[in-house]
Amino acid sequence: MTKADAKAGFLDQVSWNSDGLVPAIAQDVQTGRILMMAWMNRESLAITASEGYAVYWSRSRNKLWRKGESSGHLQQVREIRLDCDGDTLLLLVEQQGGIACHTGRASCFYRTLAGDEWSTTQPVIKSPEAIYESPEL
């Protein structure tokens, strides 16, 4: 990963946690909508910065997660920001397909607290079955 090595400086300024990860928030650059929150390790941030598409670290699968690789819902990265403590990233992205969530919704934050309950307040745009029904799977 030559490109990533060459860019070690900005990677060193990130305060990775004890697992070598930081939270990364994805925000739609056009609408301002918060799409999702996932995790990045050093390698995923290096690849994201060099390739321009969001690559996260999947904690459940314990491997790099190229967002959209199975759904087609890639996130083209327009800007990468770092917070004051250096321990959280913000990606401003163009969300391909207008769907970030694996449930087929625009955003993963589709539940809103109403009184004592979480109420679903965003529609499913495309069913998960339809999203993941691509030939390559």
Next chain:
Amino acid sequence: MTKADAKAGFLDQVSWNSDGLVPAIAQDVQTGRILMMAWMNRESLAITASEGYAVYWSRSRNKLWRKGESSGHLQQVREIRLDCDGDTLLLLVEQQGGIACHTGRASCFYRTLAGDEWSTTQPVIKSPEAIYESPEL
């Protein structure tokens, strides 16, 4: 904390991590700007929901953090959202004073990746010295 106990249901639906915490993103409800990311435990979410002002859990000080208690920069909470996995919260807030960051900037995400470097792209609105120079300190 009677109110919190009464609302145990929605608290139980949050997937707290092994430390009993989840990340909470604060977004300005009017501008859509991402202000900060902090952490919440069960008690801080219960209080936030019942009182309507953001209360986080400070991992460095290991105690409840009533946002704005020393700076005056309270966050009035208009909406609380939960993501698909139940392990991240999103708060839509009105940021009092227009400053969320302890550096005196509107947002904590004031550094943008430019080439191989993090570049500061947001101005200080009010110096930290001025912010934290209140009589009660």
